[in-house]
Every structure is written in structure tokens, then in C-alpha cells.
Amino acid sequence: MSASFALAADPIDPVALVEGVRTDEDGALATFLGTARVVSRGRRVVRLEYEAYEPMVRAEMDRILAETRERFHVGAIRVVHRLGVVPIGEASVGIVVAAPHRADALGACRHVIDRIKERVPIWKKEVFEDGSEWVGEGA
């Protein structure tokens, strides 16, 4: 029943992400990829740039993964988040959850991405053709 988290500078390989997560006890495998969209709040995005407060990210992710295991009956969980430049179309975050049953796999996947968006200290800069903006800063 492992749970792993990694910060990655390189593209997320969806095959490697899923590899080995499922066991024969699991009847469900849910995968979520958050990907860089070309349009954000009506503006055309050229690329994203992520930065993180790494030691705190790891501490928060440990808490989130432990909490997810308490709430859902799941097998292995794997989470990867990109840092640095993420071109349009590439995944910025990948989450895989194996579970005996579908409601737990999908629910845990949703829980992990919602908590990441809510409280993990990672910041995204949207780079437009004519400038850039840290998302959520309201600048």
C-alpha cells in the first residue's frame, strides 16, 4: 500500500506513471492528468512556469496522502508534479490511484487533486504573448 510523490523537471510519462500501481487485489485504477491549456481567462497562454517551496510541498503531500488513505479504501497512490517550464499540452500534474472498488479510486483521485489545488505551496505563472502573471495573485 505505497504512496509516492515526486517533483519532476521532465515531462510526465503516463505509461511510467501507471506502471506497477495496480495489483490483482484492485478492481479500479483512476488516473488524473492536469494539463496546460492554451486559453486561460480569455487570454492565449504560451507556456506555464511552476515553482514550489519544496520541503513544505513534501510535508503537505505526506499529510494529504495520509488523509486520503484514511478516507478511502485504496491501494497504491502515485503523484507527480512538474516544476519549471510546462509547454501547452503537457501535463503539469499526474495522479494515479488503485483501489479494490471504483468509488474509492475515483474519489481519492479527486480528493488528492482538490487538496493540491487548495493548500500545496506550488505556484503557477501563466506566460502570455504580451506578459505574464502569477495565478491567484490578482496582480
Next chain:
Amino acid sequence: MSASFALAADPIDPVALVEGVRTDEDGALATFLGTARVVSRGRRVVRLEYEAYEPMVRAEMDRILAETRERFHVGAIRVVHRLGVVPIGEASVGIVVAAPHRADALGACRHVIDRIKERVPIWKKEVFEDGSEWVGEGA
């Protein structure tokens, strides 16, 4: 904004399943695989066997996919369900949903698998070491 459904005799290739589903308008890609578990209601399963009332499966899936599009703001959806023998560990069903936002991608994925389980005329036989049983028949 395509929606596709297929019944397949061969293993579901997760790479091919996802291929081409996402566009640059999508910020989220949710994938669900239902896989053959080795244990069911306390008994050891050797393999699964699926059969379907194919023309009605297609009609129901059309309704489910249309209903999913009404409820969720999604891009492309792809669904594949196996027929015939499914060995332990292989996927019996695969669902991929691309959407601008995560709640729609994950919610639509959940909606499609729940509706399949509820009303699509497909039947699963669990084959044990010492017999077999059509699931849900209560025989």
C-alpha cells in the same frame, strides 16, 4: 467534441485508449480502468467472461454519452468494454474523458462508469476454481 464507444475482444491498450482524446483546450484528462480482481466476495477468481446484448449496449451507450455531455462540460469521451474472456489483472472497461476543468473530467468519468454498471446490458461471469456464476443473478 467526439464521443466514441467500442466493444473489444482484445486487451485494452491504455496508451491507444488515451491517444488523441485531449486537445489544447482541455486542462484535465481523467481515465478510469475497471480491472479483473482476483478476489470477489471472498472467493478466488480465475477469470471473467463478459457477454453483451450488443445492439442494445450501443443504444444505451449513446444515451449515456449524450446525457454525460448535457451534465458536464467535456471535450472528447472514449469508452471501451471487453467481451469474452478477461484474465485477472486485465481491464474489462476503459473510460477517458478530456475537459477544460478537472471537476467535469472526473465527474463525467464517474458518471459514465456508474451508468454502465446500472443499465448497460452486459453480463459478467466469474469463473472460480470450482465453478462459475453470473454476477447479480443470485444463483
Next chain:
Amino acid sequence: MRVRIRLFAGWRDRLGEEEVLLEGLPPDATVESARARLEERCPALRGLPAAVAVNLVQVPPDRPLREGDEVAFLPPVSGG
């Protein structure tokens, strides 16, 4: 009147056939009377739960049948 019956999963196993032509049904035959005819032929079907679809659409048991209908007995589904 003649209708085509489709059988699946446990129903097919019990009857030993996946398709049956029921002939000589009275003009006022319903889904229920078709089921009764099948149960005469194969008493093991009695009491088995099944929904019924006529021409690919689920219908209630009192639905009247028409010449050439495809009537499918659908045990509780278990796909996914």
C-alpha cells in the same frame, strides 16, 4: 403471431439457446405471456429476475407484443 426471443447469461445457460422463435402467440399477447410460454418450456426460469426490452427499449411486463418483435430478457446487468 410470432416474436423472436433473445436470451443472455443465466437465462441462456438454462434454456441452452440464445435465440428462440415463439410462434402461435394470441393477438393480445404481452411480454408477460411470452415469459409464461418460455417458463413452460424451461421451468428453471421461474422466479428469475429479468427486465425486458422490446426492440432494444426497456418496457413494462404488460406491454403488448406485435408480429416480429425482438423480445430480450435481461438478467440484472453486471458490466464494467
Next chain:
Amino acid sequence: MRVRIRLFAGWRDRLGEEEVLLEGLPPDATVESARARLEERCPALRGLPAAVAVNLVQVPPDRPLREGDEVAFLPPVSGG
């Protein structure tokens, strides 16, 4: 008293540094007084929303500081 300040995203861009040592803080200094010192140095930070973590744990603004603390100003997060 001396604490280490970590800065991210818009805060780092405005200050031009990702790490600052604040020295000579009074013994009763709090998170809030560290913020005030930073704002003196870089008035563009005034009014910017940020949560604060001390030694990797989020804390309220009145949290007293101790020698050697790592104080991070966390703009609204936007990961995922």
C-alpha cells in the same frame, strides 16, 4: 534575533531575492513584525495576500519568532 525569510512567486519577483536574512529583530518579534520589516525594504509588498509558514507549518500572524526560524510568505497557491 535573526530569521531567514523565504520568498516565492510574486513576492520574490518584487523583492528580487528568494531568500533574505532579517537581523536585529527584537526578542518579541512576530511573523507580523517580520512582514513589516520586509515591507519597509520593499513597499510593493504592501497589501499583497500571503499565508505564512514557520519551519514548514502554517501559523497565524501573531506567532512569535525564535532565533533561526525559517519564515516563508506564501502567496495564494496555484499548483495542479
